Each structure stands twice: as C-alpha cells, then as structure tokens.
Amino acid sequence: MAKVRFLPEGLEAEVPAGSTLLDAADACGAFVGSACGRKCACSTCHLYVREGARALSEKDDREEDRLDMAFDPRPGSRLGCQAIIEDGEALVVVEITRESRQAFLDEHPAERKKLEKQSEPPPSPGSPPA
Numbered sequence: 236m237a238k239v240r241f242l243p244e245g246l247e248a249e250v251p252a253g254s255t256l257l258d259a260a261d262a263c264g265a266f267v268g269s270a271c272g273r274k275c276a277c278s279t280c281h282l283y284v285r286e287g288a289r290a291l292s293e294k295d296d297r298e299e300d301r302l303d304m305a306f307d308p309r310p311g312s313r314l315g316c317q318a319i320i321e322d323g324e325a326l327v328v329v330e331i332t333r334e335s336r337q338a339f340l341d342e343h344p345a346e347r348k349k350l351e352k353q354s355e356p357p358p359s360p361g362s363p364p365a
C-alpha cells in the first residue's frame with residue numbers, strides 16, 4: 236500500500252496502486268475539493284506534490300490544460316482526480332491548495348461549521364451558553 240500525507244493537517248491514507256490522490260483524500264477525510272466529479276473539468280482538486288512525484292502517473296494534455304486555469308499553478312501542481320499512484324510502496328506528500336480547501340468547505344458546510352467552532356474562543360465563565 237502507498238501512503239499519502241496531506242498537508243497542512245498531516246492526515247494520512249494508505250491506498251493501493253491504481254488509486255488517485257483524490258481517492259486517498261476521500262479515504263482519510265482530507266479537505267480536497269472535487270466539484271466536477273473527477274472529470275478533469277474543474278481545478279478544485281488542485282494539489283502541490285511535495286514528495287513522491289515519481290510514484291505518480293504522468294500528466295496528460297487534458298490535465299496540463301486544466302492546471303493552466305487553476306489558481307497559482309506551480310511545478311508540483313497536480314489534479315488529485317487525475318494523478319494515479321503507480322508505486323504501491325511509495326510515500327507521497329501533498330499540500331492542499333487554498334483553492335481546493337475552499338472548494339471542499341463550500342461543498343461540505345458541516346465541516347466548515349466544525350472548523351469555525353474549533354476556532355472560536357472558549358466561553359468565559361458565567362457567559363450564557365451559545
């Protein structure tokens with residue numbers, strides 16, 4: 236099984252060869268968007284590969300074209316739904332782009348609420364319950 240780590244949270248998934256980075260994100264609950272349903276028709280699954288790029292399939296022209304339209308593409312940019320893990324023993328480390336995280340939270344309002352609750356300061360003693 237290959238291991239995929241998603242930054243900044245550090246969530247990890249173990250997935251078999253043939254899985255996509257987006258499959259790995261789904262397996263561990265990482266905040267990676269997928270607005271078009273994995274059809275290479277958006278860029279909400281845009282990730283930066285930090286380690287393990289050689290374990291992934293090559294980019295094809297469709298993915299390159301779509302990444303050209305993504306926000307802040309970089310040399311390590313991949314679409315999570317198109318990057319297939321070919322080496323089943325690899326460690327792949329990816330950073331979730333701001334664009335992708337935002338798209339995920341837009342698609343999952345319950346997760347957004349949980350995050351907002353976690354970032355609220357604790358109620359001060361004597362204050363009424365929220």
Ligand code: FES
Pocket residue numbers: 268269270271272273274275276277278279280301314315316317
């Ligand atoms: S989910 Fe739309 S391009 Fe990957």
